[in-house]
Amino acid sequence: MNETTLIAVDLGASSGRVISGQLTKTGLTLKEQFRFSNFPVTTGRDLYWDVLKIAQEIKYGLQLTSQDGLVPESLAVDSWGVDFGYLTSRGELLLQPHSYRDERTAYTAGQLNKKLSRWQQFRLSGNQPSPINTSSQLFADRLRYPEMQPLADRVLMIPGLVTFLLSGKGANEYTIASTGGLLTAGTTSISPEISRALAIPDEWLAPISLGGERLGPLVPEIQREIGYDDRMQVVIGAGHDTAAALLALPSARDEDVAFISCGTWSLIGRQLSKPILTHAAFDAGLTNEGTFSGHTRLLKNLTGLWLIQELQRDWSLAGNMVDFGKMTTLAAASTCTTSFIDPDAPMFASPGHMEAKIRFFLRQTGQALPQTAGDLIRIVLQSLACSYRRTLGALAETTGKPIRRLTMFGGGIQNQLLVQLTADLTGLPIDAGPIEASATGNMISQLMVLQQSAFDRDALLAQIYHPQHILPAVNRDAEYHQFEAIVQNHDGKAISST
Numbered sequence: 225m226n227e228t229t230l231i232a233v234d235l236g237a238s239s240g241r242v243i244s245g246q247l248t249k250t251g252l253t254l255k256e257q258f259r260f261s262n263f264p265v266t267t268g269r270d271l272y273w274d275v276l277k278i279a280q281e282i283k284y285g286l287q288l289t290s291q292d293g294l295v296p297e298s299l300a301v302d303s304w305g306v307d308f309g310y311l312t313s314r315g316e317l318l319l320q321p322h323s324y325r326d327e328r329t330a331y332t333a334g335q336l337n338k339k340l341s342r343w344q345q346f347r348l349s350g351n352q353p354s355p356i357n358t359s360s361q362l363f364a365d366r367l368r369y370p371e372m373q374p375l376a377d378r379v380l381m382i383p384g385l386v387t388f389l390l391s392g393k394g395a396n397e398y399t400i401a402s403t404g405g406l407l408t409a410g411t412t413s414i415s416p417e418i419s420r421a422l423a424i425p426d427e428w429l430a431p432i433s434l435g436g437e438r439l440g441p442l443v444p445e446i447q448r449e450i451g452y453d454d455r456m457q458v459v460i461g462a463g464h465d466t467a468a469a470l471l472a473l474p475s476a477r478d479e480d481v482a483f484i485s486c487g488t489w490s491l492i493g494r495q496l497s498k499p500i501l502t503h504a505a506f507d508a509g510l511t512n513e514g515t516f517s518g519h520t521r522l523l524k525n526l527t528g529l530w531l532i533q534e535l536q537r538d539w540s541l542a543g544n545m546v547d548f549g550k551m552t553t554l555a556a557a558s559t560c561t562t563s564f565i566d567p568d569a570p571m572f573a574s575p576g577h578m579e580a581k582i583r584f585f586l587r588q589t590g591q592a593l594p595q596t597a598g599d600l601i602r603i604v605l606q607s608l609a610c611s612y613r614r615t616l617g618a619l620a621e622t623t624g625k626p627i628r629r630l631t632m633f634g635g636g637i638q639n640q641l642l643v644q645l646t647a648d649l650t651g652l653p654i655d656a657g658p659i660e661a662s663a664t665g666n667m668i669s670q671l672m673v674l675q676q677s678a679f680d681r682d683a684l685l686a687q688i689y690h691p692q693h694i695l696p697a698v699n700r701d702a703e704y705h706q707f708e709a710i711v712q713n714h715d716g717k718a719i720s721s722t
């Protein structure tokens with residue numbers, strides 16, 4: 225195998241990164257060329273992604289890569305799920321893409337559920353109904369912007385849209401499309417029942433590409449701007465960050481393993497050959513999304529380190545910037561082990577005033593209040609770990625197979641306290657790593673597209689997968705039962721600070 229350079233553009237809801245990978249006979253070496261912040265921008269009423277800034281930052285990252293003397297063979301983009309942009313027939317962007325945290329869907333959820341009950345939405349698409357779903361957002365837009373409908377020619381989800389801005393071509397790939405609540409479960413077809421009921425034109429999103437494809441070079445203007453030539457191929461790879469990450473984990477296919485993706489969101493799931501569309505899966509809040517090879521990842525989307533990001537933002541707005549490493553150290557020194565929040569209470573989903581909201585929740589549930597910043601962070605981390613244990617129980621029950629090991633990956637595993645608390649609270653051994661699982665899997669998906677059957681993924685993973693092994697150290701069953709009682713007695717929906 226000759227040396228090959230690949231580029232993964234991995235877009236998270238808190239940061240985007242341009243990462244280069246050098247593939248040699250001995251493995252794949254990653255280098256973070258550029259990381260930039262990404263956050264929803266509000267203009268008062270709406271919450272948007274600044275997709276042009278994202279494109280600009282990616283170009284800068286590519287420029288740095290070229291200055292590093294690298295000549296990449298290919299590039300692919302993966303991102304968070306559900307969000308999208310509209311294009312006109314001339315390829316112009318209509319509207320700035322909304323963030324899934326935008327609240328316009330809250331006003332239309334009732335109407336949507338009348339057209340298609342929550343159970344029907346799940347049974348048809350395999351996705352858990354949610355105001356963040358692409359289907360909910362398209363439905364809300366149709367009611368809110370009727371004048372836009374005739375102008376919209378195409379809807380590209382974020383990886384396809386960003387790819388389009390760079391190469392002039394885009395596609396909706398299966399893994400990302402499968403997060404949106406629009407596909408017939410386990411297939412690459414838009415569900416006719418869903419599109420008809422919500423009056424969403426199928427041709428906006430179809431066709432859905434399975435297994436990736438080679439698109440062509442960057443547009444000539446961008447090639448010139450960043451010093452590349454047309455040898456570099458833009459590829460549609462695994463478009464969804466979690467689906468990409470699973471390609472970087474050998475254990476993800478093992479029967480007794482569950483995965484936890486730790487980023488802005490926590491995604492807890494297992495890989496299966498086909499969707500589970502039972503009432504039990506629906507009631508447990510599970511969702512069926514797609515893998516790069518067309519199989520299923522059954523998972524639950526839980527609130528993740530969003531809470532920590534928002535605490536950090538609160539404090540930095542007040543002039544006290546604390547980095548994530550320091551936040552973990554502060555929490556590790558706290559002895560506040562008996563207060564909990566429900567991370568998935570709706571009040572925590574919107575940006576702003578996170579410390580005040582946490583204190584409000586604790587007061588409403590009659591619990592001890594944090595005395596220090598470390599206490600506050602500790603409360604969040606132990607609540608996250610408890611919510612993981614709760615979901616693992618539902619996942620094991622729904623799939624009918626016990627879970628004996630966990631694999632954790634993503635930026636959040638740098639928080640070693642969270643990983644240890646997860647081991648303690650679940651009583652399970654954990655393989656932690658890699659941090660950049662999505663970028664690694666993104667590159668693996670490019671190799672699958674470019675080299676087809678000549679590429680041996682298992683051989684590469686045998687060279688590069690070296691997780692940290694973490695064992696449970698303290699029995700925290702009593703803490704978990706306390707968390708459960710709080711979540712059950714005070715269903716998050718009943719507690720609202722607004």
Ligand code: ADP
Nearest residue numbers: 236237238239487488529548549635636638639
């Ligand atoms: P996303 O892809 O959703 O943007 P990441 O996978 O990059 O998220 O994870 C970001 C999270 O990782 C941050 O919110 C933070 O909580 C955690 N994190 C990042 N760096 C560190 C660190 N040095 N120590 C502890 N936690 C960290």
Ligand code: LRH
Nearest residue numbers: 303304305306403465489
């Ligand atoms: C995590 C994620 C998750 C959700 C959310 C919107 O990054 O992709 O699967 O769908 O973003």
